[in-house]
Amino acid sequence: xxxxxxxxxxxxxxxxxxxxxxxxxxxxxxxxxxxxxxxxxxxxxxxxxxxxxxxxxxxxxxxxxxxxxxxxxxxxxxxxxxxxxxxxxxxxxxxxxxxxxxxxxxxxxxxxxxxxxxxxxxxxxxxxxxxxxxxxxxxxxxxxxxxxxxxxxxxxxxxxxxxxxxxxxxxxxxxxxxxxxxxxxxxxxxxxxxxxxxxxxxxxxxxxxxxxxxxxxxxxxxxxxxxxxxxxxx
Numbered sequence: 001x002x003x004x005x006x007x008x009x010x011x012x013x014x015x016x017x018x019x020x021x022x023x024x025x026x027x028x029x030x031x032x033x034x035x036x037x038x039x040x041x042x043x044x045x046x047x048x049x050x051x052x053x054x055x056x057x058x059x060x061x062x063x064x065x066x067x068x069x070x071x072x073x074x075x076x077x078x079x080x081x082x083x084x085x086x087x088x089x090x091x092x093x094x095x096x097x098x099x100x101x102x103x104x105x106x107x108x109x110x111x112x113x114x115x116x117x118x119x120x121x122x123x124x125x126x127x128x129x130x131x132x133x134x135x136x137x138x139x140x141x142x143x144x145x146x147x148x149x150x151x152x153x154x155x156x157x158x159x160x161x162x163x164x165x166x167x168x169x170x171x172x173x174x175x176x177x178x179x180x181x182x183x184x185x186x187x188x189x190x191x192x193x194x195x196x197x198x199x200x201x202x203x204x205x206x207x208x209x210x211x212x213x214x215x216x217x218x219x220x221x222x223x224x225x226x227x228x229x230x231x232x233x234x
Contacts, residue, residue: 002029003114004048008066009055009079010035013224014100016182016191017231018053018079021107023183028111037061041069049074051095051114056080067092075118077110081230101231104187137184139165139174146172150186154213156197168214192228193221206232 005028009015015033022028031047034040038060043049054076056063064085067076078089081100089097095117096110138145148165157164158178165172182189182197191197196218198211205212208229210219220228 001027003027003050004029004031005051005053006031006040006043006049007033007053008035008037008040008058008063009033009053010037010058010060011055011223011227012194013191013227014055014079016179017100017102017227018107019179019183020185020187020189021102021104022053024104024187025108025111027115037063037066040066044070044074050118052076053079056085056089057082064088064092067094075114077114101227139172141172141174148172150189150199151201153189153199154202155199155216155218156181156185156189158195166216190228190231192224193219200232203232 005022007015007018007022007030009018012035015035019030019033022030031049032043034043037058052074054063054066056078057080063078063080067089070076076092076094078085078094078097079100079102080097083099086097095114098106098110135151136147136149139148148167152167152169154166154168156178157166161175162173163176163178163181165174178191178195178197182191185197188200189197190200192211198213198218202213203211204214208220208225210217211232212218
């Protein structure tokens with residue numbers, strides 16, 4: 001049985017990271033994402049949601065206040081960059097408290113904790129250093145499906161209604177949105193700009209404003225900057 005879940009976070013990059021993690025766990029079904037926590041209440045009136053990945057520091061309504069309004073249902077996993085809410089969060093009986101940047105291994109353990117508390121079968125365990133994904137993707141391009149290894153991808157670029165997948169050997173163009181394609185990628189890919197996703201293992205240098213991959217300088221978007229730099233410096 002799928003676990004219907006939502007993500008609430010005012011920062012686009014944080015949503016993208018968690019969305020990528022969710023996509024790697026077959027038992028999770030992502031119903032919606034919200035930057036505005038107030039809007040999430042409307043969905044909760046209409047849909048049955050089992051689990052919420054919830055940021056704490058948000059301008060309109062804090063995650064703590066949001067959780068108090070729910071009174072225990074659905075279950076909550078806090079996702080935050082701040083340690084100082086840990087005690088208060090556990091008083092609210094949340095499932096777990098994840099500190100950003102959130103690794104897939106830590107995220108995976110939190111989901112298993114939720115399943116254990118809910119008397120559901122745990123997700124099949126995986127070695128900590130193994131990604132819970134295939135090593136490739138088939139991309140529809142030029143009227144055929146082309147196999148692209150994740151390890152070969154340097155970066156992915158959005159151009160209007162298409163994306164360009166750049167590898168060292170070729171450039172594959174396919175009709176897709178960057179957000180939809182990102183959900184298919186393993187956790188070592190990182191959205192750094194509204195128009196770019198990069199393979200973090202291919203980064204040779206970075207500054208506060210861009211990353212360098214194969215002599216290509218790729219800009220870091222202003223709204224992504226804090227989490228990108230935190231991820232790269234960990």
